[in-house]
Amino acid sequence: MQKYGRPSPKSLIDNTPYQNSTKKQILATDILGDLSKPLEYDETSIWQVLTQVQDPEIPTVSIVDLGIVRSVSLSLRQISVEVTPTYSGCPATDLINDLILEALSHAGYWNIKIEQVLSPAWTSDFITSTGRKKLVDAGIAPPKGLVSKSSLIDREISCPHCNSENTRLLSEFGSTACKALYQCHDCREAFDYFKCI
Amino acid sequence: MIKNTKPVDTLFIYLLRLADSNLILSQRLCELCGDAPSLEEELAISNVALDLIGQAKNWYEYASELDPLKRTADHLAFRRDAHEFYNVLLVEQKNGNFAETITRQFFFDAWHLSILESLQDSKDERIKSIASKAVKEVSYHLRRSSQWMIRLGDGTELSHEKMQSAINQLWRFTGELITSDHLEDALERDGLIPDPRKIFGLWKHSIETVLSQAKLVNPDYDAWMYKGGKQGEHTELLGFILAEMQYLQRAYPDAKVW
Numbered sequence: 001m002q003k004y005g006r007p008s009p010k011s012l013i014d015n016t017p018y019q020n021s022t023k024k025q026i027l028a029t030d031i032l033g034d035l036s037k038p039l040e041y042d043e044t045s046i047w048q049v050l051t052q053v054q055d056p057e058i059p060t061v062s063i064v065d066l067g068i069v070r071s072v073s074l075s076l077r078q079i080s081v082e083v084t085p086t087y088s089g090c091p092a093t094d095l096i097n098d099l100i101l102e103a104l105s106h107a108g109y110w111n112i113k114i115e116q117v118l119s120p121a122w123t124s125d126f127i128t129s130t131g132r133k134k135l136v137d138a139g140i141a142p143p144k145g146l147v148s149k150s151s152l153i154d155r156e157i158s159c160p161h162c163n164s165e166n167t168r169l170l171s172e173f174g175s176t177a178c179k180a181l182y183q184c185h186d187c188r189e190a191f192d193y194f195k196c197i
Numbered sequence: 198m199i200k201n202t203k204p205v206d207t208l209f210i211y212l213l214r215l216a217d218s219n220l221i222l223s224q225r226l227c228e229l230c231g232d233a234p235s236l237e238e239e240l241a242i243s244n245v246a247l248d249l250i251g252q253a254k255n256w257y258e259y260a261s262e263l264d265p266l267k268r269t270a271d272h273l274a275f276r277r278d279a280h281e282f283y284n285v286l287l288v289e290q291k292n293g294n295f296a297e298t299i300t301r302q303f304f305f306d307a308w309h310l311s312i313l314e315s316l317q318d319s320k321d322e323r324i325k326s327i328a329s330k331a332v333k334e335v336s337y338h339l340r341r342s343s344q345w346m347i348r349l350g351d352g353t354e355l356s357h358e359k360m361q362s363a364i365n366q367l368w369r370f371t372g373e374l375i376t377s378d379h380l381e382d383a384l385e386r387d388g389l390i391p392d393p394r395k396i397f398g399l400w401k402h403s404i405e406t407v408l409s410q411a412k413l414v415n416p417d418y419d420a421w422m423y424k425g426g427k428q429g430e431h432t433e434l435l436g437f438i439l440a441e442m443q444y445l446q447r448a449y450p451d452a453k454v455w
Contacts, residue, residue, distance in 0.1 A: 088331055119329065176244075197333045
């Protein structure tokens, strides 16, 4: 995280001062008060922070809208965030984890644990309706319909620019693994289609 | 080394077979990065390679947890020698011309989708979750390679001839995909992996459907086949792939900053 010119939020998760240690050290309680009381965190405000974290590859859509964040849970001393990758080889996975840590720690949260979950596997069905709208605004056609075997059969994909259904597939794979490249016959624009997977 | 292994070691080696096949094919495909016949193919090939690396990472991470020598996923990928790699021989074959690249991919994708679909019913939860993630990606891979098989097979006289010649050349490496050895038989008995006869049936179905549509001749299933990749006996090609792929990690072992 140093490359962003900010202190590393990882240092915040690495120190767990209240574990069995006999050494004299600065305890979290010295700074934050009595930790035996539940922290005044609530899940809604954590979700709100996460909604501000944008996907690095599609910066107009948040990771919550893409359905990458699967759950947020609070224990007495820890925030656990479960995330799932869109694709097995998604190169943004580590960066997304860093962005979550950064956002939460800048919002004043600490002791954050990010867990990668593979099951249930991410599907484009997880993208929220807000997410789908934002994709269109960004010039990306959202996944058409819900996932089933039939998703692999060509469908009429609407052009995000002029709404025409008179489009054709240029390439099965686009700028990222999750997108295919299409072209609209009416407005002639090429556009990305977020694959139904 | 493979004989007389304990159950955990058996699963460990099976996971390496899956991971290594993915990784080596991915490395082969990456050779085409910057050198593919068209921009769209360049994107497709690199994206397929990326999916395969991601899946390999998931398998290596699981294998690493079962490794009797406690090696990390990176160590398994970048610090083992050719005889410790258990990938199928098909994936280490050269890219050759585009007909050969696509035929190799098609044979692999047809097997890959069959095995992943069946691994979703494994008794092992971890295998199940990795397979259900990968299966969706691989359906796209198979769709793309099948379309190319049909387009080129049923294309011009020259493209048809090149496709048939690629099939005839690569066919001898397909036997290994669909025959099991004692290690896989043991895992199958434990319900961890599917019955190889089921995989053969699924594989045969995809091959026959696509080849007949592509007007290409389906070679004989009883033809003589190369074997040994899954047991660590490779063609001379693997050493060169590893030399390039592992150079950095071997020159600077355990480096933390690149």
